[in-house]
Amino acid sequence: MRQSIYLILATTLIKADINRELRKKRKLLRPEKLQYLYLTAHLMRDIGIQPDGFVIGERFPSLVQAKRTVRYLRYLHHLKIDT
Numbered sequence: 001m002r003q004s005i006y007l008i009l010a011t012t013l014i015k016a017d018i019n020r021e022l023r024k025k026r027k028l029l030r031p032e033k034l035q036y037l038y039l040t041a042h043l044m045r046d047i048g049i050q051p052d053g054f055v056i057g058e059r060f061p062s063l064v065q066a067k068r069t070v071r072y073l074r075y076l077h078h079l080k081i082d083t
Helices: 005-029 041-046 062-079
Strands: none
Touching: 005 062
């Protein structure tokens, strides 16, 4: 018996939310600080480092990440071969 796409989507999104919360918690406990004193502020921002030396956490807004996740799930769903 095949699972509903809504059930698959719900479990996937719940797992993703749990993983996101765990990553956020780990990041708060142990922020990384890098020493790149020879780089300009613009160059540091381009490679993902704030001017004070800490790594930038989220590259994209949550709306963009959600759209990409849904697009990827639709792609996976259309790849399935019905048997």
